[in-house]
Amino acid sequence: xxxxxxxxxxxxxxxxxxxxxxxxxxxxxxxxxxxxxxxxxxxxxxxxxxxxxxxxxxxxxxxxxxxxxxxxxxxxxxxxxxxxxxxxxxxxxxxxxxxxxxxxxxxxxxxxxxxxxxxxxxxxxxxxxxxxxxxxxxxxxxx
Amino acid sequence: xxxxxxxxxxxxxxxxxxxxxxxxxxxxxxxxxxxxxxxxxxxxxxxxxxxxxxxxxxxxxxxxxxxxxxxxxxxxxxxxxxxxxxxxxxxxxxxxxxxxxxxxxxxxxxxxxxxxxxxxxxxxxxxxxxxxxxxxxxxxxxxxxxxxxxxxxxxxxxxxxxxxxxxxxxxxxxxxxxxxxxxxxxxxxxxxxxxxxxxxxxxxxxxxxxxxxxxxxxxxxxxxxxxxxxxxxxxxxxxxxxxxxxxxxxxxxxxxxxxxxxxxxxxxxxxxxxxxxxxxxxxxxxxxxxxxxxxxxxxxxxxxxxxxxxxxxxxxxxxxxxxxxxxxxxxxxxxxxxxxxxxxxxxxxxxxxxxxxxxxxxxxxxxxxxxxxxxxxxxxxxxxxxxxxxxxxxxxxxxxxxxxxxxxxxxxxxxxxxxxxxxxxxxxxxxxxxxxxxxxxxxxxxxxxxxxxxxxxxxxxxxxxxxxxxxxxxxxxxxxxxxxxxxxxxxxxxxxxxxxxxxxxxxxxxxxxxxxxxxxxxxxxxxxxxxxxxxxxxxxxxxxxxxxxxxxxxxxxxxxxxxxxxxxxxxxxxxxxxxxxxxxxxxxxxxxxxxxxxxxxxxxxxxxxxxxxxxxxxxxxxxxxxxxxxxxxxxxxxxxxxxxxxxxxxxxxxxxxxxxxxxxxxxxxxxxxxxxxxxxxxxxxxxxxxxxxxxxxxxxxxxxxxxxxxxxxxxxxxxxxxxxxxx
Numbered sequence: 001x002x003x004x005x006x007x008x009x010x011x012x013x014x015x016x017x018x019x020x021x022x023x024x025x026x027x028x029x030x031x032x033x034x035x036x037x038x039x040x041x042x043x044x045x046x047x048x049x050x051x052x053x054x055x056x057x058x059x060x061x062x063x064x065x066x067x068x069x070x071x072x073x074x075x076x077x078x079x080x081x082x083x084x085x086x087x088x089x090x091x092x093x094x095x096x097x098x099x100x101x102x103x104x105x106x107x108x109x110x111x112x113x114x115x116x117x118x119x120x121x122x123x124x125x126x127x128x129x130x131x132x133x134x135x136x137x138x139x140x141x142x143x
Numbered sequence: 144x145x146x147x148x149x150x151x152x153x154x155x156x157x158x159x160x161x162x163x164x165x166x167x168x169x170x171x172x173x174x175x176x177x178x179x180x181x182x183x184x185x186x187x188x189x190x191x192x193x194x195x196x197x198x199x200x201x202x203x204x205x206x207x208x209x210x211x212x213x214x215x216x217x218x219x220x221x222x223x224x225x226x227x228x229x230x231x232x233x234x235x236x237x238x239x240x241x242x243x244x245x246x247x248x249x250x251x252x253x254x255x256x257x258x259x260x261x262x263x264x265x266x267x268x269x270x271x272x273x274x275x276x277x278x279x280x281x282x283x284x285x286x287x288x289x290x291x292x293x294x295x296x297x298x299x300x301x302x303x304x305x306x307x308x309x310x311x312x313x314x315x316x317x318x319x320x321x322x323x324x325x326x327x328x329x330x331x332x333x334x335x336x337x338x339x340x341x342x343x344x345x346x347x348x349x350x351x352x353x354x355x356x357x358x359x360x361x362x363x364x365x366x367x368x369x370x371x372x373x374x375x376x377x378x379x380x381x382x383x384x385x386x387x388x389x390x391x392x393x394x395x396x397x398x399x400x401x402x403x404x405x406x407x408x409x410x411x412x413x414x415x416x417x418x419x420x421x422x423x424x425x426x427x428x429x430x431x432x433x434x435x436x437x438x439x440x441x442x443x444x445x446x447x448x449x450x451x452x453x454x455x456x457x458x459x460x461x462x463x464x465x466x467x468x469x470x471x472x473x474x475x476x477x478x479x480x481x482x483x484x485x486x487x488x489x490x491x492x493x494x495x496x497x498x499x500x501x502x503x504x505x506x507x508x509x510x511x512x513x514x515x516x517x518x519x520x521x522x523x524x525x526x527x528x529x530x531x532x533x534x535x536x537x538x539x540x541x542x543x544x545x546x547x548x549x550x551x552x553x554x555x556x557x558x559x560x561x562x563x564x565x566x567x568x569x570x571x572x573x574x575x576x577x578x579x580x581x582x583x584x585x586x587x588x589x590x591x592x593x594x595x596x597x598x599x600x601x602x603x604x605x606x607x608x609x610x611x612x613x614x615x616x617x618x619x620x621x622x623x624x625x626x627x628x629x630x631x632x633x634x635x636x637x638x639x640x641x642x643x644x645x646x647x648x649x650x651x652x653x654x655x656x657x658x659x660x661x662x663x664x665x666x667x668x669x670x671x672x673x674x675x676x677x678x679x680x681x682x683x684x685x686x687x688x689x690x691x692x693x694x695x696x697x698x699x700x701x702x703x704x705x706x707x708x709x710x711x712x713x714x715x716x717x718x719x720x721x722x723x724x725x726x727x728x729x730x731x732x733x734x735x736x737x738x739x740x741x742x743x744x745x746x747x748x749x750x751x752x753x754x755x756x757x758x759x760x761x762x763x764x765x766x767x768x769x770x771x772x773x774x775x776x777x778x779x780x781x782x783x784x785x786x787x788x789x790x791x792x793x794x795x796x797x798x799x800x801x802x803x804x805x806x807x808x809x810x811x812x813x814x815x816x817x818x819x820x821x822x823x824x825x826x827x828x829x830x831x832x833x834x835x836x837x838x839x840x841x842x843x844x845x846x847x848x849x850x851x852x853x854x855x856x857x858x859x860x861x862x863x864x865x866x867x868x869x870x
Contacts, residue, residue, distance in 0.1 A: 049290070049291065049294050050294050050297070050298065053291075053294045053295045053297070053298035054298045056295075056298065057260070057298045057299055060260045110298070110300070113300060114171070114297065114298070114300065
C-alpha cells in the first residue's frame with residue numbers, strides 16, 4: 001500500500017510544473033484538467049456510480065477542512081464546479097492551492113485504498129502527462 | 144491466499160470466527176448476515192461492533208422497523224461484551240424507523256449516508272436490511288437501492304453488515320445477494336438429538352474461507368463458534384520426524400513388556416472392550432504412573448465424576464489426590480447429557496495445552512461421540528481428538544465400549560482406522576470365574592507382543608501376566624543347555640547315572656506316581672544348589688511352605704537353614720487363585736528378583752486347571768521351559784503319573800519334547816512289597832546309564848541303590864563338562 005505522502009509528492013510535482021504561482025482562475029483551470037484526466041482514467045475501470053460515491057466522499061471531507069470548497073459537487077461526469085467558479089476569482093490563491101491539493105491527494109488516496117493501488121500508477125501517469133502539457137512557460141526549458 | 148495476503152482485516156471478537164475467514168472479515172466488506180428470527184444475527188453483529196468500537200474506530204448501528212433500539216439495548220446489556228461506556232464514544236445507534244415509514248427507501252439511503260459522512264464509521268450495521276427490502280416496489284428498485292448503498296459504504300471504506308431474515312431462497316433470487324461481498328447465514332436445526340445453532344459462510348470476496356457449517360453457542364459471553372475442522376490441524380513435524388522416535392513407557396505393571404520399546408509420542412491408542420473389562424482402571428493407572436514419573440496427565444470423563452474416580456484410585460491404593468494436588472493430574476468431568484462435541488473438542492485442546500499434558504485419557508470416546516449418527520463424522524472427530532494428542536506430543540488412551548457379542552474393535556467401527564494403536568480388553572468365563580485379558584492388537588511402528596495375556600485388577604492396580612512366548616523375538620529358540628558345565632543333583636548316585644550331573648540351563652522332567660519321592664528329589668536339588676551358593680526357588684502347587692519345611696526336616700534336609708540364608712525360597716501358588724497362563728509372569732518376576740539359578744516346579748501337572756486343554760497346558764509348559772532357559776536357570780519339573788509300575792509311557796501328557804532330561808520314578812514289586820525305582824530315560828547331549836535302579840528314601844533324602852537286574856552299573860563317563868563349583 002502506498003503512503004499518502006507518495007500521492008502528495010505526485011500532486012506537488014504537478015502543481016510545481018502546471019500551476020506554480022498561477023492566479024486563482026488559471027490555477028483552478030489547471031486543477032480541472034488534472035482532475036478530469038484522473039477521473040477519465042479511473043472511470044474506464046470503475047464506472048460512474050463508484051467514482052461518484054468516492055468523489056462525494058472526497059468533496060465532503062474537503063469541505064469539512066476547507067469550507068470554501070463546499071460549492072463543488074460530484075455528478076456522473078465528474079466534478080461540477082459552476083457555483084464554485086463564480087467565487088474562484090475572489091479566493092486567496094494560497095487557500096485555493098491548499099484546497100485543490102487536498103482534493104487531488106484524497107482522491108488518489110481513497111482510490112488507491114479501494115483498488116489495492118492497482119490504478120495508482122496509471123493515475124500518477126495521467127497527472128504527470130497533464131503537468132507536462134500545462135507546464136508554465138519557461139519551466140519546460142529549465143527542466 | 145492467507146492471512147498475510149495484504150487484505151486488511153476486521154477482527155470479529157467472536158471466538159474461532161476469524162479463523163473461518165483466515166484472520167477476520169476483509170476490511171470494507173459489505174456482508175449480509177441472514178437467518179430466521181432468533182438465529183443470533185443481532186448478537187453476532189453487536190459482538191463485532193463492541194469488540195471494535197472506540198473513539199478512533201467508530202460504529203454506526205442503524206435500526207429499522209424490525210426491533211426498537213431501546214429493546215435492542217436492553218437485551219444487549221446482558222452480554223459480557225456490552226460496554227455502556229462505548230455507546231456514543233464508539234457506537235452510535237440510529238433509529239431509521241420514522242424515516243422509513245414516512246419517506247421511503249431513497250430518503251433512508253440518504254439518511255444513512257448523511258450519518259456515515261458525519262461519523263466516518265469503520266463499521267456500519269443495518270438491522271434489519273430486510274425491512275428496507277420490503278419497502279421496495281420492484282426488484283429493480285431494490286437492486287438499485289442495494290447497489291448504490293453498497294457502493295457508497297464501500298467508498299467510505301466501511302465494513303458493512305446488513306442483517307435480515309433471509310432464507311436460502313433469497314440468496315438465489317434477491318438481487319442484494321449479487322451486490323454484496325459476503326453472505327453469512329445463521330440457523331438452527333436438530334442434530335444428534337438436540338437443537339444446535341450453525342453458522343455458514345457461503346460467500347466472502349477477498350479472502351479464502353471455510354464453506355462448511357460450524358456449530359456455535361450463545362452464552363452470556365456472546366457467540367462462540369466451534370470449528371475444529373478449521374482450527375485443529377495436524378502440525379507439520381517433518382523436521383522432528385528425522386530424529387529418532389521418542390517413546391513413552393506407561394509405567395503400568397507389565398504393560399510395557401507388551402508394548403515393546405514403548406509408545407511413540409503423539410500416538411493415540413484405543414482401549415477397546417465391553418463394559419467391565421478394565422478400561423477405566425487402565426486409563427487411570429496410565430495417568431497415575433505417569434504422574435509419579437513426572438509426566439502430567441489429564442482425563443476427560445463423561446460417566447464417572449471426579450469424586451468417583453478419586454475413590455477408584457483410593458480403592459486401588461493409589462494416591463491420586465496427592466498427584467492432583469501437586470498439579471500432575473487433572474480430572475475433567477463432563478456429564479454425558481452436556482456433551483457438545485465440537486465445543487468440548489476445543490476445550491480439550493485448551494486443557495491439554497494449558498496443562499502441558501503428556502498423557503491424555505478419554506473415558507470414553509464412545510460416550511463422547513454417542514450422539515453422532517454418521518460414522519464419517521465419528522471418524523473425523525476421532526481424527527481431531529488424535530490430532531490434539533499428536534500436536535501436544537502426548538500419548539492418548541481413548542476408551543471405547545465395544546458392543547457385546549460383536550467382533551468390532553470400536554463402538555462405531557471406524558475409530559480404529561484413525562488411531563495409532565488398539566489395546567483390546569476382553570473377558571471370558573473360565574471355571575467359576577470371569578478372567579480378563581489384554582491384547583495389543585495394533586501399535587504403529589512398534590514391535591509389540593502379540594496374543595492375549597491374562598490381566599487381573601486388584602490392590603495396586605492392574606497386573607498383567609504376559610505370555611512371554613509372545614514377546615517380540617520369542618520366536619527365536621531359547622538358548623541351549625550349557626554342555627560345558629553341570630549342576631549336581633544332590634542325590635547320591637544320580638549324577639553318575641546322568642553322565643556327571645545335569646547340564647546347566649537344562650530342563651529336567653521327573654515323572655512319578657504320588658508319594659514316590661519326587662518332592663524329596665526336588666528338595667535335594669535345591670539344597671545342592673544352596674550348598675554352592677546358587678539361589679534356588681521351590682515352587683509348590685499342592686503343599687504350603689510350612690508342610691514342605693516339615694517334610695525336609697523329617698528327612699534331615701537343611702531346607703530351613705537355606706531359606707534363612709536366602710539361598711532357597713519356597714513359593715506356594717494356589718491352583719485356585721493362579722491361572723495357568725499367569726505362572727510364566729509370576730515365576731519370571733521371582734527369578735529376576737532373586738537371581739534364581741535353580742528351580743523346582745512341583746508339580747507341573749498341577750498347572751492344569753479347569754478349562755485348560757492339554758494342548759494349552761503343553762503350550763504353558765513349553766513357555767515355562769523356554770523362559771527358564773532364557774533366564775539361565777536349571778530347572779526340574781515334576782510330573783505326576785497315573786502309572787505306578789508301567790514305564791510304557793514316559794509322561795502322561797506328551798510333554799517329553801519339552802525336556803532335556805527325563806527321569807522316571809516307578810515302583811517295582813519285590814517279594815510281595817513295592818520298592819521305588821529310578822531310570823534316566825533321556826539326557827540330551829550326554830551319555831547316561833540306561834539301567835533301572837532301586838532307590839531308598841531315608842535321612843538325607845533319596846539315595847540310589849543297586850540296579851534292579853543285579854547287573855553292574857554302566858560306567859558313567861563324565862565326558863563333557865565339569866561340575867559347577869561356584870558361580
